[in-house]
Amino acid sequence: MPVATMYAEFATREARGASPTYERLSLAISRDTDVLTLLERVPAPKRQPNLLLAVVRLLGGPVDDASAFHDFTMANWPAVEEQLRSRATQTNEVGRCALLLPVLAALRQPLALVEVGAAAGLGLYPDRYSYRYGRHRIGTGGPVLECALTGTAPPARLPQIVWRAGLDLNPLDVTDPADLAWLEALIWPEQDDRRQRLRSAAAIAAADPPTLIRGDLVDDLAHLVARAPADATLVVFHTSVLYQLPAARRSLFLNAVRAQPGHWISVEAPDVVTFAGLPMPPDQTLHNVLALDGRPLAWARGHGQAMQWLI
Template sequence: MGVAEIYAEFAESEARGVSPVYERLGSFIATDPVLLRLIPDQTQPQLLFGVVRLLGGPVGDPVAFRDFTVGRWPAIEAEMRQRATQTNEPGRCAVLLPILASLPQPLALLEVGASAGLCLYPDRYSYRYGSDTLGDGVPVLESTLTGIEPPATRPEVVWRAGIDLNPLDVTDPADVAWLDALIWPDHLHRRDRLRQAAEIAAADPPLLVRGDLVEALPALAAQAPAGATLVVFHTSVLYQVPPSRWPSFRAVVQDLPGHWLANDIPELVPDAPPAPDDSAYNLLALDGVPVAWTRSHGQAMIGL
């Protein structure tokens, strides 16, 4: 898929109805000859947009974005080479929670592709599912459930750890600034809950290990305490991993005790059912069995 197709598809399937700013910007790039000549093949829109925002560039005006990007391209390109899209969206806990709460308690959570580990605290956030609320603190994570009953309780978590090729430190302002830059510019509510979730994680930082998701997983899983249900989970991670590595990861995670909870690309699950519509969805699966379709930031969950 060429650069024009990547940005047109992003605008149409991911940003439409979710971020007017990024829908407009993606559509502009898809037809702009200057940017199409500049942007390397397979560059993820979220990575480019995040780096431009990190460097203080404009994203609300496509022409101003083009002028800034062309004028600062060496710095932008250098920044993109050393970074990856590490969106650490705590809102995704809202679609993980119904499954986590249903498993034998207490839980030992191990997140693959953990970024700064903000999704490792589902027991400490509050939730709103329509008129149903759970918890009384902040952040409050909202989601629309269709065909799924809202959980009655939050899980009991006694151990939390994560693996990432480049784990981020939630106590480091520079790392938090990168997480902030990855939030879509018109999502002010997500920026607020990032700050709130970061405060929770900084008060009790998780165990984060730098490593490959296949090679580092068995040793870290072995550290989970006896008597707790191990849950290896990931959200929107496998699209960054070469498909040739998926079978190895699947084999390793299925060989571990406990459960595997994937909220990720549907291609990871053989014979995945058709998505509800043309919007971008993750497929939530427990131990390889599809459970629900979810939107990328946890804002909706549609049971199967």
């Protein structure tokens, strides 16, 4: 996809209705030949809007004015490029646990969780958060994760998790101020609720640190899975991770995860993990597909704010 098109689609399909700042800025970048030319110099996965915008914010650059953003990016391109090349989008959005909960709660308990692309591991604590699906509330601790759920009944219980571990090329530590600053930079400007959720979830992880393994999701998955207790139901899951992989590597991972025991939950865009015969999504905004063991269950918004069940 041309870089200009990527930024225009991000503005209209993801930022619109969620971040007016990013919608305006992404549309401006889609027409900014200077910035687009610089972006062409970095590998394709490093050109994505979420990554560029977070890097500029991390470096102290402005995002509320397109002209100021242009000037900062051009003047500081060596630093921006270095960060683009060394970082990846690690949006550790705990709101996505609201998408996982109906599936996790329905599996045989207790559970052993393995998250692929875990970042700081905040997605490994779905039993420590609270949830609100419309009027239905579950849980009493941690941040309250709200999700507009249609097409199925909300879950009636929290999962029982006896073991949890994550795999990431660059695991983050929420007790490290630099790592926490990067996680906060990935949250869109107006979304103070997400920022507060992140801080609340980070406190939970800091009090009971997750097992995070630095490794590759293809080469090291089986080794981590082998450490899970045999008397718990294994669940390997990932949310908005595989789009960062080249197609060939993605295919190798899908083969690897299908070969593991237990269950596999994916929350990915429909062109990343594909399914035949999917119905149309609820609207034109970007939706992911929640799937269990390769079977699609629901359309889901990217940050867990809504989910429409398919069956």
